Amino acid sequence: MHSISIIIPTLNESGNIRELIRFLxxxxxxxxxxxxxxxxxxxxxxxxxxxxAGAVVVISLVKGRAGQMNSGAAQASGDIFxxxxxxxxxxxxFARDIQEAVDAGYAFGRYRTKFDSPKKILLFNAWFTRLDLFxxxxxxxxxxxxxxxxxxIDGFNSQMRIMEDYxxxxxxxxxxxxxxxxKKAALVSARKYETNSWIQVQWANSTIIRMYKKGAGQDEMVNTYKSLLQYR
Structure with missing residues (x-):
């Protein structure tokens, strides 16, 4: 049996964190x-x-999600992160799914998406997550x-403030x-869509992806993203 270390990056998530930890x-x-x-x-x-709730808490000295996830991984002792x-x-x-995937020879992976929103247009976004696309x-x-x-691969690039997962x-x-x-889906928050239209979010995401592929700097990408969306 492979041991799993779950790592959760947080910033002001008091509304979600306890329920998530208990669920996991x-x-x-x-x-x-x-x-x-x-x-x-x-x-x-x-x-x-x-x-x-029973989690181990690490205060990351490196700000940003990439640095936080690396800080958490540095303290993790499981075979799988x-x-x-x-x-x-x-x-x-999830735990059994990951075990079976690793036993089958997979080194990394993810779920599809299901949004926690009744908006039907988000079914369109969710459908694409079954595909191996950038x-x-x-x-x-x-x-x-x-x-x-x-x-x-030296973990996440801690210099990145955006697009670190990609x-x-x-x-x-x-x-x-x-x-x-x-083939199963994770339940993903649609809170971006609560303060922005579907078109705004798609435009912001596509803009940042184009900038990333063209080699734009992190500050420019972050500032552009913030200018296009109201989020957090």
Missing amino acids: MDHGGSYIKEIIVSDGGSTDNTVLLAKE YFVHADTFPPVS ICYGGDQTLFIQKALFQK DIVVRAKEQKARYKIF
Whole structure:
């Protein structure tokens, strides 16, 4: 049996973190080595709630999601790292799914997406996440990766403030590692769509992807994204 370290990057996630940790504990069972919350400087009760729920809390000295996930991974002792955003819930079978995927020779992978919203147009977005496309490499669907592969590619690029999830998948694929896309879906927050229209979000995402592929700097990309969307 492979041991799984779950790593959750957080920043002011008091509304979600306790429920998520309890969900992961309830359904992960003996497969779970530990749940690590890597916090980026929350000013709410995220850290307290995470500790009360039974997670190990790491205060990341490197700000930004990439640095937080690396900080969490540095403290992890499992054979497999499983990165979960604080507003995402994987299927209840996640631990067994990951075990079976690794046993079948997959080194990393993700779920498809199901949004927690009744908006029918989001079914269109979710459908595409079954495909192995660059535009679907975002971290909302969660990401499992074997520790050996994670270390081989030096983890996430901590200099990145945006697109870090896409980047790590690309680099892992360059190692010819097998990539698993589960047929099941993770339940992903649609909160971006609560304050922005569907068109606004698609335009912002496509703009940032184009900028990334053209080699734009991180500051330029972050500033552009913030200018296009109202989020957090």
